[in-house]
Amino acid sequence: MRPFAYDRPDTAAAAVAAVADRPDAAFLGGGTNLVDHLRLGIADPGLLVDVTSLTSTEIVDIDGGLRIGAGVTNADLAADPRVRARLPVLAAALLSGASGQLRNMATTGGNPLQRTRCPYFQDPASACNKRVPGSGCAAIGGATRNHAILGASEHCIATHPSDMAVALAALDTQVRILGPDGGRTLAFTDLHRLPGDTPEQDTELAHGELITAIDVSYPRGRHAYRKVRDRASYAFALVSVAAVLDVVDGTVLDARIALGGVAHTPWRAVRAEDTLRGGPATEEAFAAAAEAELADARPQPGFDGGNAFKIPLARRTLTATLRQTTPRETA
């Protein structure tokens, strides 16, 4: 590990200036991903700017929702009574992720910015366009069980690992960002990028831009988060689904759905939502929505058997999660 300087400025603006100043500087939040990257040799910043004590650790009421400070830990967010009662899809997603120890460390600002757990990305000896642009992709044709079925490119088939981000993508979420030229707000669904031919860029954030808070609105409807994985706990999703369905008299007034484990981004299921909205909340409608969402899914072959299984798995998990959000008498 290359030696690095460590700085803990007093204000977010000073932290932004410190990182923007140096191309090899990075923000340090809970460290659960970045510290591992230092040790694996896949990140080698010359300066770490600790932002844990200068971004807000408060969750405050705003009109129709919550403003979550970037420094709020995943554990504190999941434990908040307002989140548990009015954003249960977010609480469940948070509690599905990682372990109790990691949730005490990971932050609201850092969690969505964690990087893929693609084993080839995490192995400096493997070709990886995300780690070393232009070096190729060892994942393609490799072990692809955990790789993408939607939105992948010939350059990268990695998936986004966060559970929290899947719930945030389904909800009406705004990301508050401070950069060297001032503040801006970005819809959460515009934060992450598909890999295309620049998989090294996970998000739309420029160097030096810092997430300071995340605003989430309370949606109408019933919530569910369902995660399918290779062991019952403390594992990343093969497929996960966050859904909020507002059903009145058997009709879907609104649907908010996102998928995890299937793409380079938390995948907002726009096609499934459009299929459902205005129609009946029936088993047939749920199946049609899942069918529509997965219509363009493409499996990755792999020496581990590939990931074609994820397409029917995603379809069925989506259908089952929608069923979970629907009062029994109308399903």
Add this chain to the structure above:
Amino acid sequence: MDPELTLTVDGATHTTTCDTRTSLLDLLRRRLGITSPKKGCDHGQCGACTVLVDGRRVLSCLTLAVTRDGAEVVTAAGIDGPLPQAFQEADGFQCGYCTPGQVCSAAGVLDEHARGWPSVVTADLTDTPALDDAEIAERMSGNLCRCGAYKGIREAVRTAAGAATR
């Protein structure tokens, strides 16, 4: 020059310097000679390095020591009372390597439960359920035991939870 930092570990205050790259785990074990927290994977996947920092269970291998200047650290060696005793009585270990992490994690679980925190297996997230086997297994899932002493570990946590609520 390496930064200076002060930590309280199991009640004793230590002031030392360390390279910015040093993990809290390496600082405790190699600089301060406090070997209760163990290095299992060093990647945040096994839980053997779990300690309490300012009352919360965290992974000391993924914590840079320099970020915790002024913190109060508790290792398993600093925990006494019903919890470690319950591990002994329930045979909650075999080789013992993961045990200090299990004990610290269990202390965190009991505290989180006392604060009313739910887990993902809690049927109603607005509720705080009793610590039954399913809740304990879920809340302790960040601590692996390669000997497979999970049955005894669950029993120890259940016993300690009972002692805590009596």
